[in-house]
Amino acid sequence: MGFPSIAILGTGSYTPARIMTNDDLSKIVETSDEWIFTRTGIRERRIAAADEATSDLAAAAARKALADAGLEASQIDLLIVATVTPDLPMPATACIVQKKLGVPAHAACFDLNAACSGFIFALDTAWAMLSSGRYRHALIVGAEKLSSVLDWTDRTTCVLFGDAAGAVVLGPSRSPGSQILGAKLYTEGGYTDLLCIPGGGCLHPGPDAPPKVIQMKGREIFKVAVREMEDAARDILEQHGLHADQISCVIPHQANLRIIEAIAQYLELPMDRFFINLERYGNTSAASIPLAIDEARRSGRIQPGQVSLLVAFGAGLTYGSALVRW
Ligand code: UT7
Numbered sequence: 001m002g003f004p005s006i007a008i009l010g011t012g013s014y015t016p017a018r019i020m021t022n023d024d025l026s027k028i029v030e031t032s033d034e035w036i037f038t039r040t041g042i043r044e045r046r047i048a049a050a051d052e053a054t055s056d057l058a059a060a061a062a063r064k065a066l067a068d069a070g071l072e073a074s075q076i077d078l079l080i081v082a083t084v085t086p087d088l089p090m091p092a093t094a095c096i097v098q099k100k101l102g103v104p105a106h107a108a109c110f111d112l113n114a115a116c117s118g119f120i121f122a123l124d125t126a127w128a129m130l131s132s133g134r135y136r137h138a139l140i141v142g143a144e145k146l147s148s149v150l151d152w153t154d155r156t157t158c159v160l161f162g163d164a165a166g167a168v169v170l171g172p173s174r175s176p177g178s179q180i181l182g183a184k185l186y187t188e189g190g191y192t193d194l195l196c197i198p199g200g201g202c203l204h205p206g207p208d209a210p211p212k213v214i215q216m217k218g219r220e221i222f223k224v225a226v227r228e229m230e231d232a233a234r235d236i237l238e239q240h241g242l243h244a245d246q247i248s249c250v251i252p253h254q255a256n257l258r259i260i261e262a263i264a265q266y267l268e269l270p271m272d273r274f275f276i277n278l279e280r281y282g283n284t285s286a287a288s289i290p291l292a293i294d295e296a297r298r299s300g301r302i303q304p305g306q307v308s309l310l311v312a313f314g315a316g317l318t319y320g321s322a323l324v325r326w
Contacts, residue, residue: 011168031159188316255288
């Protein structure tokens with residue numbers, strides 16, 4: 001018996017109710033809607049309630065993805081939560097989500113940290129595990145409460161990020177041709193200092209520990225991000241004998257509109273090939289791509305038979321791409 005083709009069977013997303021606009025931010029730090037929008041394309045972001053944890057966002061998105069796939073939590077035997085904002089250092093947020101959803105004990109549930117590339121890393125991991133035939137249905141969630149790791153006095157970072165979750169269910173393909181076609185993951189550990197949360201780990205224990213907030217060298221990251229995302233996109237297209245023009249919808253990590261515009265230019269694709277929702281959510285790290293996938297599907301932007309290119313970069317630095325036929 002050959003290996004089964006694995007496809008995305010359902011998608012879901014959840015965003016917290018509270019909207020924080022650029023004007024709201026300009027009351028907290030010295031910034032303006034004009035600066036934020038021109039430099040990033042972001043207008044507003046969602047902020048989770050104090051009692052809303054990453055696992056709550058993840059579970060809400062996951063329930064919708066399960067309903068969309070027509071599956072029960074009891075049918076899931078692999079659950080991966082991609083996040084850099086786990087509820088706790090231990091146990092994994094995936095274990096907490098398992099309990100909230102009622103995923104059975106025989107399921108493998110674990111977290112994966114590849115920052116903003118987390119969803120693509122989790123997709124490739126789950127795809128490999130399902131393709132082996134040893135697991136049947138996987139739930140992959142990208143979920144972040146980034147508002148909990150922001151320095152709200154630092155205008156160079158706090159204006160960029162938001163809270164959200166997105167989820168997909170993977171399993172044996174139900175229609176001919178619908179399947180994950182490929183994925184490619186990359187890591188450049190030489191760039192760990194460009195984007196990190198310096199505090200909260202074992203490296204700096206004690207009272208003099210640096211703060212547990214995002215620190216970033218924005219301008220340097222920008223340049224590397226464009227190069228990495230372009231490479232990741234080109235590599236996977238080449239590997240599959242495709243030309244960028246054959247991709248009906250590119251779903252990029254939603255960090256900065258100018259980064260996406262630069263990639264569009266290098267790939268010689270018009271901007272209307274890119275699905276973009278960052279003006280409403282900002283950068284939601286691992287949640288960014290699955291949230292965009294869910295909105296693109298539900299708005300009819302993605303149609304059966306079409307091929308989508310997913311491409312992301314994030315802290316690590318990590319980057320990666322995937323090709324999905326719907
Ligand atoms: O998922 C990965 C996450 N990381 C990223 O996506 C980061 C990628 N980098 C970027 O998106 C951009 O570099 C930023 C949006 C972070 C910054 O845009 P930039 O065009 O690279 O601006 P800059 O850092 O060169 O700063 C320009 C000026 C500076 O003032 P001076 O030195 O020219 O006087 C900053 O102090 O803008 C100032 N500035 C701000 N002004 C108003 C920085 N942040 C703000 C702000 N409001 N929020």
